[in-house]
Amino acid sequence: MAASRLVRWAHTLACYQYKIQYRPTEEHSNADVCSRYPLKIVEDDDTDVADVFFNTFAETPIINFNSVSRLTRLDSVLSKVMKFVLEGWPSRLTKYQEDIRPYFERRTELSTEQGCVLWGSRIIVPEKLREEVLELLHLAHQGVVAVKALARSYVWWPRINDDIEKMTKKCGACQDSQNLPNKSKPHPWKPATRPWERIHVDFCGPVHGVMWLVVVDVYTKWIEVINMKSSTTSSSTIRELRKLFAIHGLPVILCSDNAQQLKSEEIVNFLKSNGIQPVLVPTYSPNTNGIAERAVQTFKRAMEKAGRRNENYEKNLANWLLHYRNTPNSVTKKSPAMMMFNRPTRTLLSLLDPLTNRPDNLDRYLKNGEEKTLRTFQIGERVRIYNVRTDQWYKGNIIGKEGCKVYLVKSLSGNVERRHVDHLVRAVDLGDWPDSVEPCEHENTHVPWHKPSAFEPEPDQAVPIINNPEPKTSNIPQPTIDLSLKRPKLVAKQPVIELIRQNPSDSMIGAKSNTAKSTRVSNRLKTNVERYNYFKLGGN
Structure with missing residues (x-):
């Protein structure tokens, strides 16, 4: 290859004529720095190459079949085995020959070659060379299985597999770089028996540029996510935990990872002073705090999807x-x-359920006489309105009603206000009130939670009309009531669900299939009513 290159250069340079002229070194002005930069002086090493070879390779003698043959004749067990292989094996062994039993069991497969005993194609190594052979097999620091496979191709002796396993386990280099053991079976936590008994906390972030504190209750799976902004110190964590404990109460156990701010002396003292047992999971073992890690993952994915x-x-x-x-x-x-x-808790989906959105009936609150003294006003009635700021009463007219205690009043100046019945009284004087008052558009409005009374007039009877009071010469207004009509008879309308409860037989008239169907409907309505009973759930 080098000769071909020289030939190419010879052909290239043959096209030119050269004039050789000597130039001293002092006249070389085109010399670069690299060619003139002095190298660092290195002291000459007097070590001979032969010494290096001897110290490196000659310390351990080379193992070959000659050394195996020589030590086989000196081995007490293999010398007997070679004798039996050459002269013949006995029919059975005596109690003094138990040391050669592994060879006796393989006697039909043993042979000799140049003074060495072979089992098939594998040479049987004497006891004095076994340590060196093991080191030779484990020279590349392979695993147990690989070393055994390599040994099956060359050597054998009794219990060779056990010796390979022991030698591999004692190897320091293999121990320093070994794989992790098989994961143990997860040990379950002690189940919580009530809400907020054991909580797990973990930090998450940064998400949207801020850090978050995620708290999970084990019993209810309730999640709290607290914005820590950019401060996750122990003081900030204690401040947020104190607010959280003020809402849900003090837990019994607080489990966290080994974050520095969650295992500091400050937060440990805070927890112990409030009767809370802090529990730290092992280092680099997030599965022990798995419920908090799962909550963090769910929170991150939810924020990622919603942020799009x-x-x-x-x-x-x-x-x-x-x-x-x-x-x-x-x-x-x-x-x-x-x-x-x-x-x-109430959500937008709760609006779809008619059982939870029925207007409530306020008449049952009036049956026990709790509101017998409730003052009522008629549309157009003249009242005095209390001004809370000035502690004075001014004039106005009732133009509408909202609920049972809230009225719309219009002052003489024209302002329309919503006032409670406690701030209204009937006017006695007939001052400068206008002759007529226009009803407000809120006259027939009702509060959403107000349910019409169960006692309603029958549609075929008339309702008495109360006329607006007319101004008279007297100072006291006298409202005129038209008594030409009789007082209507009030009939209590019983709810349908109550009818089903009291008279289930009314809906069971007919065939047997209709009876079973009506029973299922009745039970389903009864279950839904009890399920969404506000007072049963603890309402006031």
Whole structure:
């Protein structure tokens, strides 16, 4: 290859004529730095190459079949084996020949070659060379299986597999770089028996440029996500945990990872002073705190999906927490809100259920005489309105009603206000009130939670009309009531669900199939009513 290159250069340079002229070194002005930069002086090493070869390779003698043959004749066991292989094996061994039993069991496969005993094609190594052979087999620091496979191709002696395993386990280099052992079976935590008994916490982020503290209740699967902004110190963590404990109470156990701010002396003293047992999971073992890690993963994915349509992460977080807390959990089969508060929290989906959105009936509150002294006003009635700021009363007219205690009043100046019945009194004087008052458009409005009374007049009877009071010469207004019509007879209308409860037989007239169907409908309505009973769930 080098000769071909020289030939190519010879052909290239043959086209030119050269004039050789000597130039001293001092006149070389085109010399570069690299060619003139002095090298560092290195002291000459007097070590001879032969010495290096001897020290490196001659320390361990080379093992070959000659050394095996020589040591086989000197080995007490292999010398007997070679004798039996050459002269013949006995029919059975005596009690003094138990040391050669492994060879006796393979006697039909043993042979000799140049003073060495062979088992098939594998040479039997004497006892004095076995350590060196093992080191030679494990020279590349392979695993146990690889070393055994390599040994099966060359050598054998009794219990060679056990010797290979022991030698590999004692190798320091292999121990320093060994693989992790098989993972142990997860040990379950002690089950929680009540809400907020054991909570798990973990930091998450940065998400949207801030850090978050994720808290999970084991019993209810309730998740709290707290915005830590850019501060995750122990003081900030204690401040947020104190706010959280003020809402849900003090837990019994608080489990966390080995984050520096979660195992500091400050936060440990805070937890112990409040009767909370801090539990730290082992280092680099996130599966021990798996419920918190799973909550962090769910929170990150939810924020990532919601952030593609709306970048307001605070709004996205509130929407996600509201829906998550009302979604039945796959483990408890109930929503975290139901497990925590024993009631579902109201969402937009609650508006679809007619049983939970029925207007309530206020008449049952009046049966016990709690509101017998409630003052009522008629549309157009003249009242005095109390001004809270000036502690004075001014004039006005009733133009509408909202609920049972809230009225729309119009002052003489024309302002329309919503006032409570406690701030209204009937006017005694007939001052400068206008002759007529126009009803407000809120006259027939009702508060959404007000349900019409169960005692309603029958449609075929008339309702007495109360006329507006007319001004008279007297100072006291006297309202005129038309008594030409009789007082209507009030008939209590019983709810349909109550009819089904009291008279289930009315809906069971007919064939047997219709009876079973009506029973199922009755039970389903009864279950839904008890399920969404506000007072049963702890309402006031």
